[in-house]
Amino acid sequence: MQDDPFSDFLNLISARSVLSGGLVAGGPWAIAIPPPDKIKFWGVVRGNCWLLIEGEAAPIHLEEGDVFLLSAPRAVVMASDLAAPLVDLDDVLKYRVGAVAHHGTGDDCFVIGGNVELNAEYGQLLTGALPPFIHVHAGSRRAQTLCWLMDQLIQEREDDPPGAYVASTQLAHLMFIQILRAHFETTKPLTAGWLRAVTDRRLSPALRLMHNDPGRSWRLEELARAAAMSRATFALYFKTVAGIAPMSYLTEWRMRLAEQAIRENSVHIGDIGRSLGYTSESAFSNAFKRVTGRPPMRFKNAAG
Known part of the structure; x- marks a missing residue:
């Protein structure tokens, strides 16, 4: 399963x-x-x-x-x-x-x-x-x-x-x-955000794809098809439920995984970035800083 x-x-x-x-x-x-x-x-x-x-x-x-x-x-x-x-x-x-x-x-x-x-x-x-x-x-x-x-x-x-x-x-x-x-x-629908997104049955097929292969360069059409929606309907519904656009969610999910990997301190930062779909360490570092507010090395040092 x-x-x-x-x-x-x-x-x-x-x-x-x-x-x-x-x-x-x-x-x-x-x-x-x-x-x-x-x-x-x-x-x-x-x-x-x-x-x-x-x-x-x-x-x-x-x-x-x-x-x-x-x-x-x-x-x-x-x-x-x-x-x-x-x-x-x-x-x-x-x-x-x-x-x-x-x-x-x-x-x-x-x-x-x-x-x-x-x-x-x-x-x-x-x-x-x-x-x-x-x-x-x-x-x-x-x-x-x-x-x-x-x-x-x-x-x-x-x-x-x-x-x-x-x-x-x-x-x-x-x-x-x-x-x-x-x-x-x-209960009535949860406030838009992570919890509502991961418990939403309509979004579940698309989220499974992103979670199981976060390094893939997913296209909006593929995710919409998995959720049995048109591209426009999926994009609107996703933002209503998650509070952010599908690709923004994917980026945030990648950064959560990156933070976990950095804390474990067993993988080089460049390798973490490549496993998450980034072609260079600098591209990954820029994305990481944009989402978390600090570059990977500073995060690593703070995590001890």
Whole structure:
């Protein structure tokens, strides 16, 4: 199976999901969660609770099977009763047993949570295009898959079979992708930009061509044909979705790949340029500086 544009995008931003643990709580309780420095997501395995997000007027009620993602660095209160005495998350985690923390009296509510780490250079391409939070309801199209993933995550933690950490990491990443898919399917069109482009089905055939062979001198007619559009319709539609023209997108994609290759420090700059379709090192350097704001050697020195 060939990579698809959204998979390429996730690789570019180095998205990596990790299951952070679980919370079992009962009785009246309220926990203050500080603003995260990563994308956070939670799934309600059992029971229900409230989320009060900094900057939002109304609390959000989460029911069994609901999943919630927080992409903005905002403080959150998670509670069975928002009037209950507030306890800091760090104080709750002091009494954690393994990966699960217990709070309050009983086990009415069971929530699991995860983090998503992103490349510092490109992570904004995702977080800048997402709303501050995403709520996937238990009755939605993706809910059955998300519930299955939560069950598998719990099973891995409880049984602790060989490879449990790797399996849990991959399951958590699948959960993150399913949350994003649910968002793409139910929200109004995203703001024009990279994320909207790589998730657009009509543009996907053309983007696959550019991503799989970025060094080729693609013509607009070839890309339009792949997307089953006329040249003029394709150019207009592409700019509406991506915010830039097709050839500008191709140049930017080449420069993202070049930045990755330069960071790896294993290939000569001239060879990187030739692999991306530039006939000379000077032509590549000029294009790189035009897109990134600095020449390749300065970028390399800054990257260490």
